[in-house]
Amino acid sequence: MNKSINNSIRFVLFVLLQLFILDNIMFLGYINPYIYIIFILLLPISMNSIQIMLFSFLLGLSIDVFHNSGGVHAAACLAVAYFRPFALRNAFGINFDFKTIKFYDEGFKPLLIYVSIMVGIHHLVMFSLEAFSLKYVYRILSYTLYSGIFSILLILIVLYLLKPTKK
Amino acid sequence: MQQIISFILKFKTALVFWGLFAIAIALTINANTHHQNKWVSSTNLLSRSILSVKADVVDYFYLKEENAKLLDENKELREFYLSHQNDSQKNDSLYFENNTGLDSTYQVFNAKVISNSYWKINNFLMVEALEKIDLTTDLGIISPQGIVGIVEDYNAQYARVISVLNPNISINAQLANTKHFGSLVWDGKDPSITNLIDVPRSASVAIGDHVETGGNSLIFPEGIPIGNVISFDLDENRGYYNIQVKLFTDMTNVRNVYIIQMKDKEVIEKLMEGTDE
The missing domain is CATH 1.10.287 (Helix Hairpins)
Structure with a gap:
């Protein structure tokens, strides 16, 4: 119960953070970090994958509502949710299958891999759908790369800030 | 199944x-x-209210930029005004096809006040030109409300400006209604009030009349607002009015100003030197 309240607060918080602060960065004119997928990253491992997809879809949709972008973010979040088990297995290895991992206990490298895979998928889907045409392949790829690096950095920082204190 | x-x-x-x-x-x-996406759009109640809060917050970050844009626009309007105010005169007097160069003789530049004094007797302002300009001395400085002062010294983009609140300058000024002119000087007392002296007895003055810059100077174009008359008295011995003028510009709070440059000033000055000899 406590966990779900925690997650709901996170949901609202990341949407607002994205809208109020991150959408205004526009570094060098177009590089913008999208870090609200931290919500998806931090959903409990034991959670049912259908639930995860529903929540992710909702998260993306609420960003879309403010960006007037149709279903761009919703689709990207959905893809992230779908590939989450895949990313987890690649990053954290065999431990994932026993559902025993704790994000922060595994060290920096698995976390970096996990975040990078997820951000890569999210940005690629998002920018592709945003452009909505194969004409802009170069633009899609470069945006994915630059914004992706920016997002990964910020997400890692935020993840370490959110790290629960050990007792 | x-x-x-x-x-x-x-x-x-x-x-x-x-x-x-x-x-x-x-x-x-x-x-x-479709440009009207009914289901997921930013016009529904919840997102609309959140977005308007967002706009309120974010607007603050762009105040400076917005301000610069407005300054530019004002500058253009002012230049337009200055170049067209002689049009009526042009139409009802002799007009030659080739003498248009003498109209639209003023150029306007944006500038910013970086220091200001109004509590002393001899008051000066420091003004930074916000765009490229070949500064010279004796350029007029005006605020959106009215006159501010005259450039006395300059270095690169910075100019030292004698404020109208300085007894050492007198500015040619006239009554807007009757065009009787006199000199505007400050008596060193109240930073919102200056004196218009040497207005001939024949002028009709009334409280509330507008005072503007006169046409007898190469510094300010004719018709820049200065202030309005709050009281006046007639010096019987000399036959001149002494008029107290309340300035339109709040000299205690000037930020954005314009530098006015007359393009043909050197030519005209040379001509005037010639007539003196």
């Missing part, structure tokens, strides 16, 4: 994924093809 159900159960994750993905794609296509 059994098989269908087991199939659905087996692929439920993929089915949910593709179902939702199809919705997302449909929404995207919808947003790309």
Whole structure:
């Protein structure tokens, strides 16, 4: 119960953070970090994958509502949710299958891999759908790369800030 | 039946994924093809109210930029005004095709006050030109409300300006109604009031009359507002009015100003030197 309240607060918080602060960065004119997928990253491992997809879809949709972008973010979040088990297995290895991992206990490298895979998928889907045409392949790829690096950095920082204190 | 159900159960994750993905794609296509997307748009009540709060917050970060834009616009309008105010005169007097160069003789530049004094007797301002300008001495400085002062010294983009609140300068000024002119000097007392002296007895003065810059100077164009008359008295011995003028410009609070440069000033000055000899 406590966990779900925690997650709901996170949901609202990341949407607002994205809208109020991150959408205004526009570094060098177009590089913008999208870090609200931290919500998806931090959903409990034991959670049912259908639930995860529903929540992710909702998260993306609420960003879309403010960006007037149709279903761009919703689709990207959905893809992230779908590939989450895949990313987890690649990053954290065999431990994932026993559902025993704790994000922060595994060290920096698995976390970096996990975040990078997820951000890569999210940005690629998002920018592709945003452009909505194969004409802009170069633009899609470069945006994915630059914004992706920016997002990964910020997400890692935020993840370490959110790290629960050990007792 | 059994098989269908087991199939659905087996692929439920993929089915949910593709179902939702199809919705997302449909929404995207919808947003790309119709400009009015009714379902997911920023005009519904919740998002509208949040976005308006966001605009309130974010606007603060762009105040400076916005301000610069408005300054530019004002500058253009002012230049336009200065170049057209002689049009009526042009139309009702002799007009030659080739003497247009003498009209639109003023150029306006944006500038910013970086220091200001108004509590001393001899008051000066420091003004930084916000765009490239060949500064010279004796350029007029005006605020959006009225006159501010005259450039006395300059270095690169910075100019030292004698404020109108300085007894050492007198500015040619006239009554807007009757065009009787006199000199504007400050008596060193109240930073909102200056004196217009040497206005001839024949002028009709009334409290509330507007005072503007006169046409007898190469510094300010004619007709820049200065202030309005709050009291006046007639010096019987000399036959001149002494008029107290309340300045339109609040000299205690000037930020954005304009530098006015007359393009043909050197030519005219040379001509005037010639007549003196």
